[in-house]
Every structure is written in C-alpha cells, then in structure tokens.
Amino acid sequence: MVPKVWWWILAGVFVVIVAVGAVRIVGSTEPAQSTESAEASAPAGPIIDPAAVGDVERASWTFLVYMIGDTDLEPYALDDIAEMASVGSTDDVNVVALVDRSPDYSTDPAVDLADWEDTVALRVEQDHLEVIGVPGELNMGDPQTLADFVVAATASFPADNYGLVLWDHGAGWPGVGPDETDGYDVLELAEMDEALAVGLEQAGVDKLDLLGFDACLMSTYEVASVMASHADYMVASQELEPGHGWNYEELALLADDPAATAADLGSAFLRGYAEQAEEWGTGADITLSLLDLAQVTGVQDAVAQLAGVYEANPDGLGPTLARAQTDVLEFGRNPDPELATNQIDLGGYVENLAEGGGPEVAAAAAAVTGALDALVMDETAGPATDSASGLSIYFPEIEDYFSQDYAALTDVPAWPSALSAFFESGDRLADEVRARFETGDDATEVVFDDAGVAFTAFLPPASAAALVEATVSAGYRDGDDIVYVAQMPAALTVEADQAAVSAQYDLTFLNLRSGDEEIAVYQDVTTDPETGYRTIDVPLQYVAAGDDEYQDALISIIVDDEGTILEEDFYLVDEESGTYGAMTPDPDARIYPVALVLVDDEEWEYQRTDDDGIPADLPSIEYLLEDLEPGTTLVLDADVQDYGQSADTVSVEVEIP
Known part of the structure; x- marks a missing residue:
C-alpha cells in the first residue's frame, strides 16, 4: 500500500508547518511528499470552506465522524448518516462528518443529498445535510487527511467538548480502512497516533473527550495504549461488528442535554448498539466497551509486571502461558489461520493464568484483572460473547502466525517483548514436552x-x-x-x-x-x-x-x-x-x-x-x-x-x- 502523502519519521522528530486550511506533517530532513504524490492527492478545495460555515458560536459539543465509506460498507454509511440526521445539529451541538463514497456499491442519496463519488464535508442538520466542503477525492487512509479534518473541523466549530468516530472496516492494531479507490490504503495505528497528535496540537485541543471506533476488532490493549494520549474515553468493539454498526440516534442525548459527559455519551452508544442489534437480529455475538483511558497506565503497568515475571523465567513459565489460552474467547476467528486476527480476550486469559499459575504468576495476573476492571467502565455483549472482558490482546498461538509488524509497534509496553521471549522459549522446548500422541493399538x-x-x-x-x-x-x-x-x-x-x-x-x-x-x-x-x-x-x-x-x-x-x-x-x-x-x-x-x-x-x-x-x-x-x-x-x-x-x-x- 502506497499512501498519497509520505510521512518521513526520523529519530522521532516531527516539524509542523502551518498551511492554509491544513497542517502538514513532515520529517526532519525529507520532503513531506513527492511531486507525483502531491499532484495525485491535491484537493479541489479546502476540507471545510469557511465561507460555507460562517461565524459559529462556541458550542457545548462538536461531534466529528471520519467516514471511510469508499468500501463495500457504503450502504451502511448511508444508514448511519440518516441516523445522525434524525437528530441533527443544534445551537449547542455540531455534528460534522467527512464522508468518502464509492463509485461501486450504491447510488442512493444520503438523506436529501444526491449520490457523490468523492469526498465531502457535511454539517448534519435535522433531516438535512449541509455541504460545507468539497475537497474532491481524498485518500482517507492517509494520516494527513485525518489531521487536516481535525484541524479544520475544530477551527470551524469550536466547542467545550469534542468527540471523534473513525468509521470503516477494522482489524485491531493493524488499523482501520481501507480506502478502496486510493490504493486500498489503511490508516495504521501509528498513522492514527501521529495524525491525532499533530492535528490536536495544531487545533489547540489537549485531548478528545470521546474517541470511538465504529469498526471491527478495535478494543485492544494495543489500540487503547496508543490512543490514551489523545482522548479521555474510548468506545470500541472486541469482536466483529454487524454491518449496521452503531446507532447514531443516540446523539439525541446531546441534543436533549448538551451538558452530558463523554462517559454518558459512550454508555448511550453501548445501549443503542445493543438495542439495534436486537432489532436487526445480530446481537448474539456483539461486543462494545467504554474505556476510561486515564486507567490505561494501570493496565500497562500490570501487563508489564506480568511480562517481567515471565521474562525472568521464560523456559519455566512458557507452558503456563501456553495453557492459559485454552477456552479463552478469540475474536476475528477464521478456519484458515493465515486469515485469523490472533486477538484473544485479555480478561479471560489472565483469569486462567491466575487459576493455573504459581503464586507469582497468579499475583501478577490478578493485578491485570484489577486494572482491567478499572479501565472498562461499561460494556455490552451477546450470549455467544458473554465472557468477553472488554479488552483484547494480540497472542498468536505459534510464531508462524506472528506478524513482524507487531514487533515494530511503539507506545505498546511490555507485550511485544514478552511475545518474542515466549516464542524464543518455545524453540528451546525439551523433546519430552513437545506435542506428541501415544502410538500403538491403544493410542x-x-x-x-x-x-x-x-x-x-x-x-x-x-x-x-x-x-x-x-x-x-x-x-x-x-x-x-x-x-x-x-x-x-x-x-x-x-x-x-x-x-x-x-x-x-x-x-x-x-x-x-x-x-x-x-x-x-x-x-x-x-x-x-x-x-x-x-x-x-x-x-x-x-x-x-x-x-x-x-x-x-x-x-x-x-x-x-x-x-x-x-x-x-x-x-x-x-x-x-x-x-x-x-x-x-x-x-x-x-x-x-x-x-x-x-x-x-x-x-x-x-x-x-x-x-x-x-x-x-x-x-x-x-x-x-x-x-x-x-x-x-x-x-x-x-x-x-x-x-x-x-x-x-x-x-x-x-x-x-
């Protein structure tokens, strides 16, 4: 996948150059993009046109939706936009969406706006979509686009509270996307991290009040670890989401009470998601969690403690870590292991460790359980996912299924190194403990x-x-x-x-x-x-x-x-x-x-x-x-x-x- 704009990251140094209507992210010594890439991604206009917005009074909430609808999910995007428009913006609440559509999957209008095939910015009114920007075809898998949207939307619609939802397919730590007409580009976790860091800094916003992922498989230790510096609360699913996704009619909470907190809004989305899934007949295996990202450090510390106990004796404790995966929920399963996500339920895993490990392992596992309970403020699940704890973690069963991209993740403490030690200890297993069946007539x-x-x-x-x-x-x-x-x-x-x-x-x-x-x-x-x-x-x-x-x-x-x-x-x-x-x-x-x-x-x-x-x-x-x-x-x-x-x-x- 080749993004339209290259990010050059050298020694962790980023330089921010303020441009008209955008924030440009470049490396310390390399150009932000090649001439060819710049021409290919040059917008027809700003993401949000100030003339189309006018002077807007500061509101209580601005709720942003970054909708990568340039996929086979496009018909569901239209449904979700209609749900937003059933509530719409008010004097105290702005609902603003950047929506990329596809030429392939639907020609239906969105509310009262005829079909389009590129990217438009919208202020969602009640039963009406107000076009506030026509930037042309944007690569929504490009972190520059996300950063620019955050800057433009917060500048045009100032508020006391900001929410942002990233909408599309999801895969957990590999990211969200793709944008099909822009090289199937995906917003990877590191790209989301830098886009939000630079976008929020340029916008003068310390943190988002609520960050949501209306996408599959995003409630993970890795995603929460990286997003904790950008938001107070996060809403995401451990499991695959049904096509209908969230129910955006829950924005009525803000319309009725603009003083509602981010935690209130997050819990409302959980309730609406479960109720809609029941109506659609898709509720048997849903999950959705509300995470208090201020508690992520506690989970990271506890996971690091557990990893430290293991890494002090990897050969001795390797079998304990291996057995604890038994009967733990796995999300994004596939009979073909090459297509499985290898994400397991963190709560179920450490519960097994606490029951089956020695005293030191059990104490470390119990600490993770306590920290996880503090992190997960609210959750909903179906009967087939009833044991889900609210947060997943990456744990391939064997090294053949391990992605080397995972080892390169930053801001994900302890676990990547623990997995490496786990697989290395597996290479040293003694012959007598390796998997083998008895032989003979009584086998x-x-x-x-x-x-x-x-x-x-x-x-x-x-x-x-x-x-x-x-x-x-x-x-x-x-x-x-x-x-x-x-x-x-x-x-x-x-x-x-x-x-x-x-x-x-x-x-x-x-x-x-x-x-x-x-x-x-x-x-x-x-x-x-x-x-x-x-x-x-x-x-x-x-x-x-x-x-x-x-x-x-x-x-x-x-x-x-x-x-x-x-x-x-x-x-x-x-x-x-x-x-x-x-x-x-x-x-x-x-x-x-x-x-x-x-x-x-x-x-x-x-x-x-x-x-x-x-x-x-x-x-x-x-x-x-x-x-x-x-x-x-x-x-x-x-x-x-x-x-x-x-x-x-x-x-x-x-x-x-």
Whole structure:
C-alpha cells in the first residue's frame, strides 16, 4: 500500500508547518511528499470552506465522524448518516462528518443529498445535510487527511467538548480502512497516533473527550495504549461488528442535554448498539466497551509486571502461558489461520493464568484483572460473547502466525517483548514436552452411542504441558481424498500416568440450500465457556456478479445451547489490509464454500466443495444439518500443537454403523 502523502519519521522528530486550511506533517530532513504524490492527492478545495460555515458560536459539543465509506460498507454509511440526521445539529451541538463514497456499491442519496463519488464535508442538520466542503477525492487512509479534518473541523466549530468516530472496516492494531479507490490504503495505528497528535496540537485541543471506533476488532490493549494520549474515553468493539454498526440516534442525548459527559455519551452508544442489534437480529455475538483511558497506565503497568515475571523465567513459565489460552474467547476467528486476527480476550486469559499459575504468576495476573476492571467502565455483549472482558490482546498461538509488524509497534509496553521471549522459549522446548500422541493399538478410542461418536486420543502427560491447541476434525472418504466437514475444540485431561484429548461428534454435516441448489460446507466450531453458545464459522469464496475473481468470506452462525440457530452474519476479509467487515452480499453474486481436503494423503488444501456454488441471497439460504449415512467411512483426526511449533496428528478411519 502506497499512501498519497509520505510521512518521513526520523529519530522521532516531527516539524509542523502551518498551511492554509491544513497542517502538514513532515520529517526532519525529507520532503513531506513527492511531486507525483502531491499532484495525485491535491484537493479541489479546502476540507471545510469557511465561507460555507460562517461565524459559529462556541458550542457545548462538536461531534466529528471520519467516514471511510469508499468500501463495500457504503450502504451502511448511508444508514448511519440518516441516523445522525434524525437528530441533527443544534445551537449547542455540531455534528460534522467527512464522508468518502464509492463509485461501486450504491447510488442512493444520503438523506436529501444526491449520490457523490468523492469526498465531502457535511454539517448534519435535522433531516438535512449541509455541504460545507468539497475537497474532491481524498485518500482517507492517509494520516494527513485525518489531521487536516481535525484541524479544520475544530477551527470551524469550536466547542467545550469534542468527540471523534473513525468509521470503516477494522482489524485491531493493524488499523482501520481501507480506502478502496486510493490504493486500498489503511490508516495504521501509528498513522492514527501521529495524525491525532499533530492535528490536536495544531487545533489547540489537549485531548478528545470521546474517541470511538465504529469498526471491527478495535478494543485492544494495543489500540487503547496508543490512543490514551489523545482522548479521555474510548468506545470500541472486541469482536466483529454487524454491518449496521452503531446507532447514531443516540446523539439525541446531546441534543436533549448538551451538558452530558463523554462517559454518558459512550454508555448511550453501548445501549443503542445493543438495542439495534436486537432489532436487526445480530446481537448474539456483539461486543462494545467504554474505556476510561486515564486507567490505561494501570493496565500497562500490570501487563508489564506480568511480562517481567515471565521474562525472568521464560523456559519455566512458557507452558503456563501456553495453557492459559485454552477456552479463552478469540475474536476475528477464521478456519484458515493465515486469515485469523490472533486477538484473544485479555480478561479471560489472565483469569486462567491466575487459576493455573504459581503464586507469582497468579499475583501478577490478578493485578491485570484489577486494572482491567478499572479501565472498562461499561460494556455490552451477546450470549455467544458473554465472557468477553472488554479488552483484547494480540497472542498468536505459534510464531508462524506472528506478524513482524507487531514487533515494530511503539507506545505498546511490555507485550511485544514478552511475545518474542515466549516464542524464543518455545524453540528451546525439551523433546519430552513437545506435542506428541501415544502410538500403538491403544493410542485412540472410538465409541459410538446415541449422541454420535466419542473420540479420544492419548498422549504422555509431559507432552500435554506446553500445548496451545487441541482439536478434533471429522471428515469422510471420497475416493482417494478426505473431505473434512467439521473441526471442534478438544477437551484436555491430564492424570499422573496419562493425558488425553477428546471430543464428541454428532455425525452431522451442514448443508446450505438455496431453492433447488444444495451444497455441503465446512464448520469450525467454538464455544463460549460461560453460556455454552456455539459459533460455527463457515469459510467461503465470494464471487461478485460478472466477475471471475473471488474474495475470502465467512458466514458466522450462532447456535444456542439447545441447538437453535439464532443468527447468521456474513463477513468479507480483505487479505491485503487484514480488515474484516460485515456486509449484505449482492444476491446475484455466488458463494462457494471451501473445506480442507487431504489430497492423496500428502497435501492439505482448501478446495471448493462444489464447483457451481449457490446464489449469495442470504435470506433465501436454509441451514440444514444432515446425518452422515451408515456405512460411510468416517475419518477422525486429533491434532495437538505446542507453542514451540511442534504438532502431531493421530487419525482413525471407522465405518459408521
């Protein structure tokens, strides 16, 4: 990704040059941008035109929305703008938005404003959008654009309190975006940091009162650590957000009471989000947190203390850190580990550490829990995410999944170095503790019963000490190939003389039916430890109408503890940026479920389970659990992996009676 404006960062020195209508960020010795980049991003006019605004009295609140709507989320952007306009600005509250639209996804008007394809600045009035700036096509993934918007909007609409929401796809610490028509550029965490630092300084604003991320996966230790210097409070989600996102009708709180605090407004957004999700039928796995960023230092100190305890004895405590990941909620999951975000619930993780670690580890973990309780002022969650604590942290299970970009993060204390030490200690694991199953005739046990089949695989107790993952996969023979239809977590039990992983499989597979077309799909199953609600993730390829190229996609199905399907959500994955976004697919597009296939007993591949696919018309799709036929050759695999990247698999083939 090549941004339109290059930021040159040398020895941490930045020079601020004040230009008309903008603040320019340049490095100490290099130009801010090349001539080519400057010409490509030159705006048609200022972001906000002073003549269009006039003289504005100081208000109680100015609420800013930085809407990167130049994506497949554009239709939802129009809905959110309409929600803002249902309230609108008042004498005491300014609602100001910078909105970039796409030429591809919608031609509908926004409230009373006809379609546009570039970027416009708006003062949102009740049932009316007032255009206050026509800067032309801006790269919303360029930090310069964000800095300029903050400067222009705060200068044009002075207020006692400022709120800012960044709106688009999100990925956690990798950032927010992309802007599709500007090279799929993403606002990375470091870019948001510098844009807000320079923009707020030039605006003469110490901090934002409220910073929000109406984007997936942004309530993380890393994001909160960096944003703490720019805002008093932050609202963000640990999990993927439904397409409708926040409910901006909650701005009525400010219209009714301009003296409302940032914490009041944040809690209102949480309530509105949950209520809207319930109305839309998307509330089963939501999360949204209100964070008091003044408490971030306490969390950082506690995490640093925990990391220090570990780094003093990485080889001895590595297995403890590894085991504590078991049964912790993971957000932005994907059956393909290359597409997973590797973000886990921080609260659940340190709770496991406190229960399973020695006294020193337990004390450090308890300190994180206490600091986290102070940080998370308010939260909402669905039944499938009920155990979410309000804040996630990056923790890949093995080094192969670790992004080197993470090691380069600044202002994220302790954890990057702790992860490095964790993976280094994994390389030094002794042979006797590496993941491996027993061998021989008694290495596995298969029992068919009325509930399906129970599969158990045994391993030496020592080799269970450093496990980070244990799963059971089920499939069937199709000629020389094995087609896998489900993967589920395996329970680990450890006794003095033997350890085992086990799972129950109900001998069903999931079909999707649309009209007369029906196809089998692959299920990756996780379970909320608090409620027992299951999330079934189905990997897909999404092909737009008239196109041959596919995008990676995911249907996420929420099932309650009685087996009733509560919700289905559809997400697209942007491989380049790593961001996720819910969307309503084009019913004329087609979806092709994919499954893991072991080809010729040698190579694993994700392959389409059907060459024809089915229409991506979600309301018309039925989800059918079918029984595997008696006589089918059932393949059951148990897989274990330790944090030193050793893995082992034991497989059995049995005929279903």
